[in-house]
Each structure stands twice: as C-alpha cells, then as structure tokens.
Amino acid sequence: MGVWKFVGRRILLGLVTLWVVSVVVFAATQLLPSDPARAILGRDATEASIKALQEKLGLDRPPVEQYTSWLAGLLTGDPGESFNARVPIGEYIGDRVYNSMFLLVLASVFSIPLSLIIGAYTARKRDRAFDNITSNIMLALASLPEFVVGLFLVLLFATRYWKILPAVTAIGAGGPWEHLDQMILPTATLVLGAVPYIARTARASIIEVNESDYVEMARLKGAPEKTVLWRHAVPNALGPVFQVIALNIAYFAGGVIVVEFLFNYPGIGGALAASVRVRDTPVIQFLAMVLAGVYVLTNMLADLATVFVTPRLRTRLK
Amino acid sequence: MTIGQVVPAAPSIVKAAWRMWRTRIGALIVLVLVAFALFGRFLAPFGENESLGLPNKANIEGSWLGTGKLGYDVWTRFLYGGRPILVQAVLSTVLALSLGTLVGLVAAYNRRRLDDFLMRAMDVILALPQIILVLVVIAMFGAKAWLVVLAVGLSTVPRIARVVRGAAVAVVERDFVASAEALGESRPRILVSEILPNVIAPLLVEANLRLTYAVGIIGGIGFLGFTSDPGAANWGLMINEHRGVLAAEQPWGTMLPVTAIALLTIATGLIADGVSRAAAGIDRGTAQA
Secondary structure: OOHHHHHHHHHHHHHHHHHHHHHHHHHHHHOOOOOHHHHHHOOOOOHHHHHHHHHHHOOOOOHHHHHHHHHHHHHOOOOOEOOOOOOEHHHHHHHHHHHHHHHHHHHHHHHHHHHHHHHHHHHHOOOOHHHHHHHHHHHHHHHOOHHHHHHHHHHHHHHOOOOOOOOOOOOOOOOHHHHHHHHHHHHHHHHHHHHHHHHHHHHHHHHHHHOOHHHHHHHHOOOOHHHHHHHHHHHHHHHHHHHHHHHHHHHHHHHHHHHHHHHOOOOHHHHHHHHHHHOOHHHHHHHHHHHHHHHHHHHHHHHHHHHHHOHHHHHHHO | OOOOOOOOOHHHHHHHHHOOHHHHHHHHHHHHHHHHHHHHHHHOOOOOOOEOOOOOOOOOOOOOOOEOHHHEEHHHHHHHHHHHHHHHHHHHHHHHHHHHHHHHHHHHHHOHHHHHHHHHHHHHHHOOOHHHHHHHHHHHHOOOHHHHHHHHHHHHHHHHHHHHHHHHHHHHOOHHHHHHHHOOOOHHHHHHHHHHHHHHHHHHHHHHHHHHHHHHHHHHHHHOOOOOOOOOOOHHHHHHHHHHHOOOOOOHHHHHHHHHHHHHHHHHHHHHHHHHHHHHHHHHOOOOO
16 A cells, blocks of 8 residues: 555545544434523513524424535535524634633643653663652543643642742733743643653654664664664654654544633633533534544644655555 | 463462452552442431521531531532442443443453454444543433433443453453363353363453542533532532532532542452462562472
8 A cells, every 4th residue: 555545535525424422422412402592582581583583593404404514514614693692603702712722832842842852851860769650640640631730820820829820811802922921821731631641652663663663673783872863763763753743733632621610710711611511503513513623634744754654654554 | 362372360369469458458548438428428417408507607606517508418429429420330330240241351352353343333432531431422312310321321332341351352363262162061151161260360450440530531521510409418529519519618518529529430440450460470480388
C-alpha cells in the first residue's frame, strides 16, 4: 500500500466518522421529549401561534428532510438560529469560537513544549530521584478532574491565600488579548490537566526508542551520541508525540466545557453547558459538531503526520 | 506482551500490587472516603434539608463548620453528598467494564469483518469527547441519575474495548486457544475461560483508571449544575453552590467536597498505578523479588 493510498483512506475514514457523528448528534437531539416551539412561546401560547412557529422552525417536516437541510446548512455556513436568543448561530457564537480558540492555542503553546521537555528530561534521568518525584506529581495531576485543579488554583491565587489574580474572567469588547491577566488561571488549569498525559507518553516513547535495536546499532557502530539522538532516536519518537499532541487538543475540546464554566469565560464550552440547561437544540447540535470536528480533524492530522515522520512506517507502506 | 510469554494470572497481579505502598495508601484513602460517603449520613448532626437559618455563616450556634446555601449545615451536607457520585461512578464503570470486555473479546476472537465493524463503531463513539455525549443525553432527557450512569458507562465502553482487544489479539493466536477449538469447546466458553483470564492484568489497570475518570466526569456534571435532584446534597453541586463565597468568611462549603473529590481521584489513581506497575513488573519478572 502506497503512502498516498493510506492518506486517502484515512481522510475518507475521518469524513465517514464525521458523517456518522452528525447523524447521531441530530438523532439524539431530535428525540427531545419537549416541543421546542412550545418551550419558546411558554405556557400561555395559543395553538395557532405554536403551529406557526413550528412551521417557521421547520419542526413539522419529516425528520430526514430536517436532517438534510440542517446538514446542508452546516456545510454552507448557515447552521440555523438559536431557539433561545432568536439570532443566527453564527452571530450568537462567533466571538465565543474565537475566545475558545484563543484559550486553546494559549494552553497548547505552554503545555506542548513543557510536557515534551519534562518527558525528555525524565526519560534521560530515568528512575532517579527527579524522575520519581515528577512521575508521582504527574500521577496525582492526571487523576484530578479539571474543575478540582481549577478550584485549587482559585483557592491559592485568587481568593484565600494570595489574592493576586482574578477568580473569574470578565472579557469585554476588547477580547481576550486585552485581559491577559484573566487568562492566566484558565490557561494554567488546562495546562496542568494536559501536561501529565503528554509528558508521560513522551517519556515512554523516548525510552522505547532509546532501547530499540536501531539506536543500539547506531551506538555500537560508534556514532556520536548527538547523531544517535537526532538522526535515529528523535525521528522515531516524533510519531507517538504527534499522537499525544492530538490527544491533548482533543482533551481540551472536552476540558474547555468545565474550565470555561468555572471561570465564567465567554467561550463555546460554557455556551454548550448553558444551552443544555435551556435545551437550545440548534446550538447544542452545532457546538457538539464543532467540538467533534476539532477532535476528528486533529486525530486525522496526527495519524497522517505520524506516517510521514516515522521512518519505519514510511518504508513499510511503500 | 509477546506471544509465548507466561501471562500472569489475576491473583498474582493483585498480590504484587498489594506489596506496593502506593496501592495500600490508595486503598486506605478510598476505604475511608467510601465509609464517609456511604455511612456518614448516620453521623450527620442535622437533616439533609434542615435549615439552620442564615446561609453562608461561619459561626452558627451548634454547627461545627457553619452553614451553606439556604442555611443548611455544611458538615451535614458533606456527609450526605458523597453517595450519589460514588454510586454512579462505580455503576457506570461496572457497566463499561462488562460491555467493553465483551466487545473487545468478540472483536479479537472473530477478526475480519466483525472486528472491523465493531472497532469502527467504537471509533465513532470515541470521536466525541465523553462529557459532550453526556451533556447531549442530559439535554434530551434531563439529568436523571440512571441516565448519567448509562451515558458515562456507554461512552467508556470503546476505551475498554480497545484495551481488551489489543491484549486479546495476541492471546487468540496461541496454542491453547487452538487446542480448545480442536476439542470443540463452545465460543462463549473459549472467550470466558481461555482468553479472558489472560487479559485480566490490563483490564484491572483499565478498571481503576476508568473509575478515576468516572468520578471526575460525574463530579464535573454535578459541578455544572446537572443533578437528578437539585435539592439533594451532592459534592459536585455543593462546590458550585458555594464557590461564590470562597473568598468570604465561609470556605468550607467548597473546601470539603473539593478536597474529598481530589483525595478520591488521587487514591484510585494510585491504585491504578500500583496495579499497572505490578503488571509491568511481572512482565519483566522483577515483581517476584
């Protein structure tokens, strides 16, 4: 199987996955026991006005037709209107998507290098004191849910001990750039949640590569340690690292929900929790698709990148 | 684990894990917290929904740690609030383990089409972050306790199925499976008595890890404000209700449940780590020492 055939198949699989996810998300939210039109208009609404709104929202059409028009809307950039806010979703969500992306990028900028450094360093000093201490701290951090980590940070830095950082965010018109001090705690929470995973996997894959036959061979033939590291060890350790970076971004796609809620941050995670509370179906459908899309895309890119950077896989596929 | 290696049986894994201090400390903390969560309510000085008057006051006559939302006694609410999280987390993990093991074993043993179909189906479930699946379900039917258990359990199935399949694929190839087939043993029998015992080690590690995450997710769902009975005490919800007064005079409504969830997850994480070290140690043949 050629490399390109693999790439084609992997992309196809990603698309099929997204399509199935869209069916599941649509079917699930469509099973709502309560009638959205009734919910929007309240208890005092007349039957005629409910019927009119049902028609306007397209709720009287058969489910398959509703699904296809919803999917077509998604693909053409018109995901519909929020039941609750009564504005187009793009307008309702636009700033929030940007804010969440900002938070994710900021968290990744810190978490990826930090965890790779910790992973590489602990792999080199394997089973020594530093490795043991960090691995225990990582173990504890990996076990803690995000909201617990976030609350301990709030406890330490924003409320009871050192009151040096804001406990909640209040992002105004200027966007997150103007309020970097408010970004510190949400970012730190996500970083502390993600680093243990990446660092552990990075450490394990570096150790595995270091003990592999080809690195041993390179050492035996007398290559200098620098060449062994950069020519033989690092390229083979990159694949798993890409996988973990993808897992990390995927982790953020779920983690932002609780973290944004905790810090009252105006992003899509907080918006999803709020929409669930008021059963705003179109917004729930859209946000679930966006987050699943991020997840599927990053995993796909990681798989592709892994094939391109890993010498063994590249040659096996040829 | 390569083919032909002696695979450790379940009792030796548990024994080897128990020899490690981290497992013992983890088990001790879990035991204490489980006792609090299940039986604490019998020690509670007040009723679950008994108001002592003023809300969020640190110094209230007769109340050890003061009052929280609606004037409830914080210590009492804490003693009542652990059970829902613990019970739901354990039930969803048990559900996920049984179904995930079944799917993983069937996929590994049957290979080809059924394997492909099952694992692709698992990939699709994995394509959604777990908390989103749970929230979608809550949006549909409300935050009923059994639904949360079902949603968390079912969304955990693919994660367990993958691990079990991965471990079982190598076992399926081995001679004793072929000889059981030659002897005409039934499929379910081969799965349960030939293959299952050989994937116990990774399954035990996974069980503890998944329990840790289930506590986190179910606690988090409560923290977001979704519980089946908004009036009942629940550690996750309790944190949400009291974090607003964290800076003021009454931190206990937040501190107690946050610390309990932190200790619980760290403890189950420690046990998972102990078991996985034991499994790896037996693999290398060092744990017997």
